Amino acid sequence: MRVVKGHKILLDVTPEIDSIFVSWCGVARWAYNYGLERKIKSYEADGRSPSAYSLMKEVVALKKTEERAWLNGIPCSVARMALLHLDRAYKEFFRKVKEGKAKKGFPKFKSKKTAKMAFHIEPKQMAVNGCSVRIPRVGWVKMHQPIRFNGRLVWSVCVSKRAGKWYISFNVETEIADVIESQEKSAVGIDVGVKHLATLSNGKKFENPKALYRLAGLLTRAQRQMARKKVGSNRREKAKLRVQRIYKRIADLRANATHNVSSYVSNNYTGAAIESLNVLGMVKNHNLAKAISDANFSSLHRQLEYKMDWAGGEARKADRFFPSSKTCSTCGLVNNKLTLKDREWDCECGAHHDRDVNAAINLLNECYGRGLTATARGGQERLVSPVKRELRKKVGHGNVASYREE
Secondary structure (H helix, E strand, C coil): CEEEEEEEEEEECCHHHHHHHHHHHHHHHHHHHHHHHHHHHHHHHHCCCCCHHHHHHHHHHHHCCCCCHHHHHCCHHHHHHHHHHHHHHHHHHHHHHHHCCCCCCCCCCCCCCCCCCEEEECHHHCEEECCEEEECCCEEEEECCCCCCCCEECCCEEEEEECCEEEEEEEEEEECCCCCCCCCCEEEEEEECCCEEEEECCCCEEECCCHHHHCHHHHHHHHHHHHCCCCCCHHHHHHHHHHHHHHHHHHHHHHHHHHHHHHHHHHHEEEEEEECCCHHHHCCCCCCHHHHHHHCHHHHHHHHHHHHHHCCCEEEEECCCCCCCCECCCCCCECCCCCCCCCEEECCCCCEEEHHHHHHHHHHHHHHCCCEEECCCCCEEECCCHHHHHHHHHHCCCCHHHHHHC
16 A cells, blocks of 8 residues: 655755745745735736636746746745745635635635745755755755655655744655554553543553643743734844744653554554544543543544544444443443543442443444453453452343443
8 A cells, every 4th residue: 555654854965055935935925925915906806816727827928027036946846836835825725715615714824934845846946855855946955864754755745844943844655554564452442531642441550741731831931931022123033933942842742652652552452442532522621631632532532533534444443422431330330420520440349440441442442342441462352340340140141221220
């Protein structure tokens, strides 16, 4: 199976190259704004908007004018890719409008102060040799590491600036195995939380880095120092860069934690049972909003889905209203008295539960069959408690749902 994987690498750039990249970002922003203005005016005039290729011809014609002569020193793909991205955003908005889904999302003009510093180049104009990349009109630039995937470059190559450093992002079409060779791998339930980022049904827990809480003091101090600097001064720019680096550190800690969980699960199991979470609804609880946002639940679920697909497995979701924490994984009794502060609880059947482990087991049973849970080795064993044996004598060999009804 062929998939497209992305790899973002840090670049070593000189001050001269830095100024060149900044100017190219300005060209990409100008091309996007020029195309958007032309589309809006044309649509208001005759109800039609020019295509991306028509706008490209206009930009080529502008290069010959004295007013836009500065476009001649820029790679042609910088403006071309910006217009293609605009065209895609424009079409995507109207597609959603026709489907009745879009209330917002019309493309906006990019501001010089707030727009992301980035531009795109076509792969055919570039070359990669180990830890070096050749960028048109610049030459060979050193990368901090080679591309980790074998394959061909597709779509576009993005060069962006973040927290004062330049990065290059490649999209590589690579070949992966269609199925997992090992036959011993099996499904596992995963419960996400604030205290532990993820708890597996076999009892393994992944700690939540709590990146925002860890760096909150440092971030507060940096923001206070930036607020005291004069707007537009060099010292304010330095203070602003420090704040950006702290935010980047927070984002990197979150990403590292979620990738560790998703990679472990996809490498050791063929199935993952997760809960369909309404994160937007959860953050409305002002007591937990900060902690939930810091835990990065949405990114973790997204990574689990595509990494399980790459590994030949499957990620299944349980209904968001399924009481995974309140249900006893042994007898099926629902404990409605369980509160958020109760990390452990005892069921009437005599079973003692760790809240998170019990929830992970219930998610596994809900998505992959009743009475099954993952063992520490990644296998599966059937849980038959003394209470359930007595219930089977009375009700028969039904599933847990029948025991709940009885």
